[in-house]
Amino acid sequence: MYLVAASTCDDLAELRADGALWRRVRRYNLPVQLALGAAERVHPQLRDPAHAAVLSLAPCWGGSAALHDWIERVGARAQSGTLGNLRINPVHTLHAIDNLALSDLALALGNQGYGLGLGSAPGQAWAALELLLERDDAEGLVLAGDHAGPDRLDAGLGVALGFARDARELDGRRARLLAVEREPAPADVHPSASAGLARLLAALRDGPAGPWSYRVPAAEGDGLDAITLRWELA
Amino acid sequence: MSARVVVTGLGALSALGDTPEALWEQLCAGRSGVRRQPHLTACGLRATAGGAVASLPFELPARQVELGRRAADAALAQAQLDPGAAGLIWTSGLDSYQLTPQGLRRRLASECFQALAARHAHPRRMIAVACASGTQALGEATRLIRSGRATACLAGGSSTLLSPLYASGFAALGAVATDVEGEDPALACRPFDVRRRGFALAEGAGALVLESEAHARRRGAAVLAEVVGFGSSQDAFDLNRPPPDGAGAERCLRRALADAGLEPRAIQAVNAHGTGTRVGDTAEASALRRVFGEPGPPVTSVKGALGHAMAAAGALEAVVCVLGLREQRVPPTVNLDQPDPECSLDHVLDARELAHEHVLSCSFGMGGQNAALILRRGDEHA
Numbered sequence: 001m002y003l004v005a006a007s008t009c010d011d012l013a014e015l016r017a018d019g020a021l022w023r024r025v026r027r028y029n030l031p032v033q034l035a036l037g038a039a040e041r042v043h044p045q046l047r048d049p050a051h052a053a054v055l056s057l058a059p060c061w062g063g064s065a066a067l068h069d070w071i072e073r074v075g076a077r078a079q080s081g082t083l084g085n086l087r088i089n090p091v092h093t094l095h096a097i098d099n100l101a102l103s104d105l106a107l108a109l110g111n112q113g114y115g116l117g118l119g120s121a122p123g124q125a126w127a128a129l130e131l132l133l134e135r136d137d138a139e140g141l142v143l144a145g146d147h148a149g150p151d152r153l154d155a156g157l158g159v160a161l162g163f164a165r166d167a168r169e170l171d172g173r174r175a176r177l178l179a180v181e182r183e184p185a186p187a188d189v190h191p192s193a194s195a196g197l198a199r200l201l202a203a204l205r206d207g208p209a210g211p212w213s214y215r216v217p218a219a220e221g222d223g224l225d226a227i228t229l230r231w232e233l234a
Numbered sequence: 235m236s237a238r239v240v241v242t243g244l245g246a247l248s249a250l251g252d253t254p255e256a257l258w259e260q261l262c263a264g265r266s267g268v269r270r271q272p273h274l275t276a277c278g279l280r281a282t283a284g285g286a287v288a289s290l291p292f293e294l295p296a297r298q299v300e301l302g303r304r305a306a307d308a309a310l311a312q313a314q315l316d317p318g319a320a321g322l323i324w325t326s327g328l329d330s331y332q333l334t335p336q337g338l339r340r341r342l343a344s345e346c347f348q349a350l351a352a353r354h355a356h357p358r359r360m361i362a363v364a365c366a367s368g369t370q371a372l373g374e375a376t377r378l379i380r381s382g383r384a385t386a387c388l389a390g391g392s393s394t395l396l397s398p399l400y401a402s403g404f405a406a407l408g409a410v411a412t413d414v415e416g417e418d419p420a421l422a423c424r425p426f427d428v429r430r431r432g433f434a435l436a437e438g439a440g441a442l443v444l445e446s447e448a449h450a451r452r453r454g455a456a457v458l459a460e461v462v463g464f465g466s467s468q469d470a471f472d473l474n475r476p477p478p479d480g481a482g483a484e485r486c487l488r489r490a491l492a493d494a495g496l497e498p499r500a501i502q503a504v505n506a507h508g509t510g511t512r513v514g515d516t517a518e519a520s521a522l523r524r525v526f527g528e529p530g531p532p533v534t535s536v537k538g539a540l541g542h543a544m545a546a547a548g549a550l551e552a553v554v555c556v557l558g559l560r561e562q563r564v565p566p567t568v569n570l571d572q573p574d575p576e577c578s579l580d581h582v583l584d585a586r587e588l589a590h591e592h593v594l595s596c597s598f599g600m601g602g603q604n605a606a607l608i609l610r611r612g613d614e615h616a
Contacts, residue, residue, distance in 0.1 A: 058362045060344065062329065071399060075337030078277040078398040085278065088406040094473075096328055096403065098343070098362040103601030106468040112485070115468045115603060116370070119325065119360030121344040121351070127359050134383060182356055191344070222358065224351065 001132055001140065003175040005045035005162030008198050009037035009145075010155070024108065029067070029095040031059035031193070032104070034158025035145030039105055042160040046139045052162075053114040053137035055128040056102035057144035060120050060191035065153050067095040101143055113137065122191040123222025129229065130180045132163055139164045144194040159197040175204055178230040185226035187218035196220035200229070207233050236380040240612065242455040243313030243443030245305035245390075246553045249285030249436055249540050253308070257540075257550070258557040261565035262585040266420035266539045268434045273333065277398045281410045283422035284396045285436030285541030298330050302346040302392035305439035309388060313443035313455055320443065321384045322347075322354035323375040325367035325391030327545035331399040338399055346392060357384055364599030365507070366466070367391055368440060368548030369607050373464035375444045376607075385449045390549030392439035396541075401435055407474070409511060410435055423542070424569040425508035425535035426515050426577040433509040436541025440549030442556070457612040459556040462592070463494025469602030475513050476598060480521030486604035487525045487596065494592075494608045498526045501608070502590035503564050505551045506579075507598045508535025509542050518598065519577035529580040532588060538568035548597035552607060555593045559611040564588050 009015070012030070015037045016022045025033045035056070043049040070092050077083040094100060099117040106115055114137060118124040125144060132140040145158040167174060196216060203214055216227040246253065249267025250260040260267065267285050273292055274282040290297055302324070310317055326346035331338040344360065351358040357378060361371040368391040375389035404410040411422040411432040423434040450457055467489060469482030476482060491498060504526075507518055522530060536554055543550055558564050566582050573581050596606040 071331060071338050071340075074331075074399050074402055075333070078333055079335075079337070081276055081278040083277040083398055083402055084280045086402065088402060090406050093403040093407060096400075097364070097601065098328055099364050099599070099601050099603060100473070102363070102603070103468075103473055106470040106602060107473070110470050111468055112470065114466065115363075116374075116466075117362035117364075117367075117603070119343065119347060119362040120329075121347045121360040124360055127357065130357070131359075134378075134381065222351070223348070224358070225356065 001163040001165060001177050002168050003161060003177065004164045004168040004170050005042040006170065006201050007038045007041040007160050009034045009158040027091045027094060028100060029064035030156045031062060031145035031147055032101045034156050035101045035143045036104060038158040038160035039141065039143040042162040043109060043141060046162050048139060049109045050111055051113045052139040052141050053132065053135060054102060054105055054111055055131060055142045056117050057124055057128060057193040058098035058117060058120040059146040059193050060122060061147040061150050062098065062120065064095040066092045101145065122189040125193060125197050126180055126216060126227050129177060133180065144197055146193040157194045157198055159194040161197065174234040176232040178232055181228045181230065182225040187221060187223055189221060189223040190219045209233050237382060238447040239376045239379045239444050239461040240447045240450050240457045241442050241459040241556055242445055242450050242457060243309035244553050244556060245308030245441035246550055247287050247301060247305050248438040248550055252289050254553050254557060261536060261539055261554065262563065264566050264568055266568050268420050268422055268541050270419040274398060274401050279398065279401050281401055281405045281412045283411060283419035283434045285434060286396055287437055298326065298341050298392065298394040299346045299349045301394060301439045302326060302350055305392060305441040306350055306388055309441035309443050315386060315443055317353040318355055320354060320386040320388050321357040321378065322351050323359050323361065323371045323387050323389040324350060325361040325371050325545040327393035327395060330394045331397050333398055363603035364601050365544055365547055366597040366599035366603045366605040367545040369595060369597035369605035370466060372442060372552055372607055373466060373605055376461045376464050379444055379446050386443065386445035388441060389444055390441040391546045393544040393546040394437045395544050396435050396437040404435060409433060421569055423510040423538050425510045425538050425567050426573055426581060427570050428572045428574040430510040430512065430515060432511055433537060434541035436543045438543035438546045438550050440546055440553050442552055459559050459612045460610040461607060462610045463490045463496065463608035465489025465493055466605045471602055473601055476517040478517055480517035482602060483518055483521035483598055483604050484524050486606050487521060490594065490606040490608050496592065501526065501592050501594045502531050503558065503588060503593040504531050504533045505555050505593065505595040506533050506535045507596050509537055516576050519579055522579055531580065532564055532582045532586060533579045534564050534582045535567045536565065538570060548605065551595050555595045555609050559593060559609060562587065562589055
């Protein structure tokens with residue numbers, strides 16, 4: 001698979017500047033907004049986004065300040081036996097959902113291709129790349145968004161990567177993903193659905209022409225394997 | 235030539251007991267595991283009927299991990315397979331919120347997956363497509379085994395959303411059946427019935443060991459069933475409801491049939507998603523009629539008896555389908571007394587003896603993700 005488009009998004013101001021996009025995503029939580037913001041710059045570079053495979057990663061640190069506020073109120077009302085009287089903004093229930101980015105993007109693209117949401121466990125981003133390699137879709141899109149940490153609901157990062165089976169260039173060079181290799185190597189991790197993919201993109205920009213290996217930093221892996229991505233850069 | 239994929243182990247914890255056999259017997263007897271949930275009643279909620287796993291106290295620490303582990307262990311024990319010899323394709327649903335004296339305590343969904351993953355071989359994938367997750371996990375495992383990328387996988391899922399937070403959230407969305415004064419809570423969920431008013435929130439775990447037929451034969455494992463087809467689709471219609479004609483579901487069912495290389499008439503029984511919501515059941519019935527014609531094969535929804543175990547539902551229902559193939563019987567749709575004419579199908583109202591070779595099980599998730607699995611009768615009926 002050739003990497004043919006990529007984008008990151010960490011600034012909601014960029015999304016707000018696009019009126020149509022902001023109207024679409026404003027009710028979502030930050031990880032979903034940022035993932036969709038990044039995807040919005042990637043899918044137009046695919047030839048047939050309506051039939052591309054879409055792999056969406058659930059945030060490792062989901063939720064939102066509004067959801068957490070609701071949880072606090074539910075907890076208090078539950079203790080006092082008055083939960084039935086609590087009024088809930090149904091929009092905030094969306095912030096608990098883990099497949100929202102996939103659903104929204106499928107809706108926006110009218111996507112009829114293979115769609116899969118991968119869960120919030122660390123290292124699932126690399127499973128997404130493995131999945132694309134295993135399948136024979138002509139094009140694929142991986143998107144992820146996450147908060148900066150469990151107590152950092154004010155900041156986050158979205159990433160999207162577009163792949164194609166046929167050889168195409170990204171920023172004047174070809175980057176072909178050949179394999180995802182693993183060896184058992186338990187490690188502590190810093191869970192994030194998107195940070196590892198963003199670091200990969202930064203490293204790819206500086207990768208030399210020819211065979212190139214990217215060793216996923218242990219903290220951005222799944223905690224069980226040492227993961228190496230094999231690329232051919234030209 | 236792709237590998238044939240067979241089922242060699244089952245595990246199930248649900249509102250109808252802690253074993254597949256208990257689940258099967260209670261279902262066929264037409265009993266419901268949906269009860270009034272005291273922990274929801276005490277909170278002052280108006281939707282308090284639910285399907286709980288009674289053997290796991292709600293205050294148990296890391297309850298969501300224990301639930302998944304028990305189902306997984308049971309399936310692996312039946313298959314006589316070490317987890318280190320199998321991949322893990324699993325869903326553990328959404329983060330859950332356990333009521334403690336200090337308030338609601340968050341339990342990350344990933345904790346359950348990671349606890350299981352630590353003892354499994356690669357591939358280890360956590361699936362997240364809402365209520366379609368359990369069925370999707372089985373489909374993904376099937377694909378991996380067929381292609382030779384794995385010889386065996388534990389697949390399925392667990393979910394523990396029967397809590398004040400989700401009960402109030404789903405009530406706000408109008409998705410769950412609110413209490414009716416004087417009514418037995420076991421009657422809350424009525425799939426395909428003209429009086430249906432939403433689902434009953436539930437929890438549970440279903441686990442299946444899938445492996446290549448060659449691997450199973452080499453090990454001398456009993457083949458309980460074969461997975462012959464899988465299909466998935468996206469509605470791409472609306473975040474909160476399916477298209478009224480069930481177009482996305484229909485696409486999913488046809489893809490599963492194509493994958494199995496079967497004509498619709500080869501499906502002799504259907505396990506429906508059948509949650510008991512107004513729009514969901516109508517759309518699903520429409521899709522089933524268009525694919526299978528009328529009256530089509532016998533259709534059961536187990537959610538009247540179990541409630542809706544969300545991400546785990548598809549895995550629990552696959553366990554039921556395997557047992558149905560073994561017993562050559564299909565369980566009834568509990569609480570379906572007055573079938574809605576808009577949901578016209580060959581509904582199973584009482585457990586029915588049924589010679590069947592193939593059964594289709596479908597799951598349709600909120601957000602528009604759909605998944606369907608086709609199982610064939612195994613040749614060893616252990």
